[in-house]
Amino acid sequence: MTTTTKTQYPYRYDVVGSLLRPAALKVARTQFTQGKLTAEQLQAVQYRETQRVVNEQVQIGLRDVTDGEFNRSWWHLDFLWGLTGVGHYDYQQSYKFHGSQTRTDNADLVGKIACNPDHPFFKSFQYLQALVPDDVLVKQTIPSPTMLFRDNRSDNWPDFYPTWDAYLDDLAVAYHDTIQHFYDLGCRYLQLDDTTWAFLISQLNATKDDVVAHQKFVDLATDAVRVINQLLTGLPADLTVTTHICRGNFKSTYLFSGGYDDIADYLGQLHYDGLFLEYDSDRSGDFSPLKRIWNGDTNKRLILGLITSKFPELEDVADVEARIRDAAKQVPLANLGLSTQCGFASTEEGNQLTEEQQWAKLRLVKQIADDVWSD
Template sequence: MTTTTENEFPYRYDVVGSLLRPATLKDARAKFAAGEIDADQLKTVQRAETRRVVGEQVALGLKAVTDGEFNRSWWHLDFLWGLNGVGHYDYQQSYKFHGSKTRTDNADLVGKIAFNPDHPFFESFQYLQSLVPAGVLVKQTIPSPTMLFRDNRSDNWHEFYETWDAYLDDLAKAYHETILRFYELGCRYLQLDDTTWAFLISKLNETVDDATAHQTYVALAEDAVRVINDLLTDLPADLTVTTHICRGNFKSTYLFSGGYDDVADYLSQLHYDGLFLEYDSDRAGDFTPLKKIWNNDTNKKLVLGLITSKFPDLENEDDIKTRIKDAAQQVPLANLALSTQCGFASTEEGNQLTEDQQWAKLKLVKRIADDVWG
């Protein structure tokens, strides 16, 4: 974790991660699934489109760019499948977003969790790294390890471990070693995407009158803090690690609602350099929890997701500036930044807007940030 007092990233305008998949890439994936093209042909299309969107981000003036997550179908599962000890199966149930249902892929334990030196994301990172010009940083996104001990993915942990704690230790170690490998390849900015905290906001609130059920979710929150801080321990000082807390993002719909009050104490304990926080709708609550989340850490930045990636209409600039000013009543302006509330395509289906509208959103983020922070 970065320990210097002058931490440039997250930058005052930043990109969360995923970008809309172009029709050419969607078509290539469909042909690959149908057996009409092979893996190398799919990779050729994927890399060409990655090169294009990197160029778009650089031209827009972003200080850190991503590959749009074009190397994956899901924001989380493709990475988890690449770890040793994780398998792929059909859950036969969708993630039930408000107004839409996902595909039924899922991950489960098939052995002890371990670092995979041949994880396919390493090759993708190296290609992305080859595309960026001097002065622009690659931002690598991966899911938080909390995504592996939720949603039935670790139900059979006892088949491979004597204790739950031993499983969590291996999970933290696998992530720590994975991040170190990214660092060896040149990564200096990495983000862990996480829907668990939004899930816990809902569950902790729902179970407030049921002590037994409530304690289940308290334990999950405590395990999340433990695993995340364990994997962040003793990382290189010049590596920035952030997290994005998401309430669900599928075809412009969502999963969870609620303000950050119920999890602010836990978030304040996390040793991240920055937290990307959704604040694009009333479902996120007010800015009051920001002070507790920031916890007077002058090295930590909170990135306000005030611009929605779900819908094409552009926000009013003065309204956003007013909201930033309001947030600065809780956290110094120097420790705040601006982004969209999420990426544009957490799965390959993507949100309900066009690529031109996507770029307009990111341009708006930069324009407002330049005005506010100078």
């Protein structure tokens, strides 16, 4: 049922999504890949550990919680593999993180893209929904559709579509239908995670003197805006959809650097209810692009990722509060919030800190937000 009331998410203090995988889950997933555990036995471990971290998030006082992305190995690929028309192959290359190498899994088109009503993420969502108290919201995270037309994943689109635009139309419909299905199951808060914009920061700047090469990335940005806004059109009014602009997060390393200037106008066109923006290091630039990203939308919140999830040291409270005040020179304080810059385990390997240090980071996010905002 569609309503006209918009609930104000994201919250002043919010969780990005992924959490460190506990040892028991890592062992179970390894045993599963070795054929020593069945899928049902792996799921039993996943569910048990999910309940534990949900309880921890509730104890901290978070108003929305995630399942830590315990139902997946990668933040993006497991979801893409579950869509109709997407296959799994060995990329035979690691993603280019600074100082660390990933596994070589990837996804590609094997047919026309569509929502899969039996996508395993739906069952995981229903389990998570059953765990939370009535006054706590479930936040569902999935990768942005832009992740399917990057990194060679859509190279063979001509095998299935007469035009690139026809493919993008189907991709938008597949995502729209998937998100609608989450809504029908009870989801009211969903986040699309997206590294494409950080990729474009580096590429748009690097090609500014090469007209042909630059246009390729302008087209990618334009297509991204088109598909995202198309999939958001017609979703229920009481469903909040946000995005997290990610710069890469693997074993406490990163992929991309650069300020938001080159992509601010594109981000400002997106019809999201909120954007999570990484600002935990000088790699993110200053706050001046925030005004263009916010674009005067009084119903939109920008969540500042000022607390790093990469390292265990706790940030100085006064320093973080000063940075929030600085950001408020660009965007009204009422339209800002606080989070870690990313999740803690975009892949099952996780960042270089302990689980207790993870919880300390989230407690710090809430503490500072409570100091800065009264609502």
